[in-house]
Amino acid sequence: MTLSFTPGLIGTIKNSPSKIQLGRLGYVHASHPNLEEFHQFAIDFGFVESSRDDDSIYYKGYGRDVCCYIATRSTDGEKKFHGATYVAKTERDFIRTSQLKESSEIKQRPAGAGGGSFVSFRAPSGFEVHVVWGVEEGAEPTKATTATEVSKGGYNTALEKTRKGEFQRFKLGPAMIHKLGHLGYITNKFDEDVAYFTQTFNFIPSDVLWEDVNNQEVDSLTFMHLDQGQEYTDHHTLFLSRAPPTFPGPGEHKMHHCSFEVEDFDTQLLGHEYLLSKKYTPIWGVGRHVLGSQIFDYWKDPSGFAIEHYADGDLVNEDNETGRGKSEGAASMYIWGPVRPEAGVA
Template sequence: MASPISGMAFVRLSAPDLGRMQAFLEDFGMVLVHRDEKRMYMRGVGDAPFLHVTELGEPGVVSFGYQLRGDEQLAEVAKLPESQGIETFDAPGGGKRVRLRDLNGFTIELVAGQQRAETLAARPIVRGPDGESRSLSSARVVRLAHTAYMTPNLPETIAWYQRTLGLLPTDELYVGQSDNVIGQFDRLDLGDTLVDHHVLFMLRGPRAGMHHASFQVEGVDDIFFGFDHMRMRDHDHVRGIGRHALGSQIFNYWMSPFEQMHEHWISHERMNAHSRFNRIQIGEGMSYDTGDRPPERFTKQVSPVVAWPQ
């Protein structure tokens, strides 16, 4: 089944202090779109009206948002038994939305018909008369590339997302014996159209929640610009800079003030519906990548699912 979605749209988190979250996200590389007493929207430099929503409330994750390929897919997903029907999307860019609840009780939002935003000017690549090589600014976030989701019901959760979102397995990870599966990377099925290595990584854990949200930056230099900028602002660094062997992705991970992990990410590896599925044996602690071994804090990270805001 072809994917009804074309990619990630946004992540919806929850935090008790919108001001602290705004400061973190601006240093991370996003721009404020709208903020009121209960909710805040942040965008990147691409044409998405927003990439990140923070609801006022206890720390956690509320939902993942996906972009539907069109209105036809909106009508299709509205027929699913988990659907809450088609709703007007009261958010920057407008459009329509269908909310579903997965088997762990987690909400996903499927959106269509949003008005695209004007892209922001690219970082200059030609040095001007008064310019210099080193940038002292934040990274430039372009889009939300993927999310990682922890669940105690890994096989059932994989099956649900593959069936509902038409995802294809890219790489599966196991420790020891091949039946000891600890995670699976899944990508979009858009036929011959090239897509990222994964749009969702599902991993086994003691409770359901978000492991991290991954944001593509404008260029690989942004990973390093972002590292210097975030360090100067005393933000909480978790892991990196490194390279994920699967997907050939350069990464760096940062924790929000409310224990929600955000990744700076860029990759040039692409796949289509015909790309090979591999099962990969890895070491304990998800040790498979280039760079330092993942710290325990990284491997055990999970932001809890919180209730839909009232």
């Protein structure tokens, strides 16, 4: 696929019945050279171990997904990201995915990941994507799971005092994970990747940033949500960033980070302090993004992958038009927080 977007075209993309419909993002999968070291980080980060086998540990949050992260022991001593898994909206959508010429044969998922069937394929730039059907699901939670709350009531604002005679009391602890929210890639085939996902599936750009290149608008970053009609969904489950000319390393893509939702601002800050107390490596945060609005908090796991906590993200539906703006560098990424590291985090 060689389609290249002209300025503004990316903002005209709409959903249609001809596209394969995906329901939600499920889990990510990565191999780690030191699985035991990663496991301790995962628990401190806020995951809950749901099961394990000889080579893999399955982690969940307190949401309905019985698995939101699979960590596998590396067989060659190198870390490797194996992509994200999306849940098909219907069995028909799953079958249609399996019929794509680039899809693998239908395979069975491990019980620890919730069972069911899956197919795999690669984006034009080469990163792996998986689609599942028949997966086991838990009940929708009615209350957040927390390791930081002692007693908690509503927020008292300047003009509205909802908490009276009750006290906010917290303790340090992991920022317990609710679900996998999004992930992203830097890609040398930005146009081809965006075209593939928006033409094949119900990915719709929520926001697009462009840069001035030789007096022309060149789209450089897009945040995409899964369109569910009138139903509101997360501002983005996938973002793609055009690789710069100095793109490091071999290959056509690089995983940027994956991000997991936590309950609120207090949870996130307490979890941040807890990870600092455990001597883990912070990358950036705590701060507030502009596009998507999330409160962000980025960390480096023991294998070197970037992983994020987020809270208070935007929701969109089919009535939201695609936003479009000129990239202002770091100023486009956050409205408050510590100075962004030179390497940058989207």
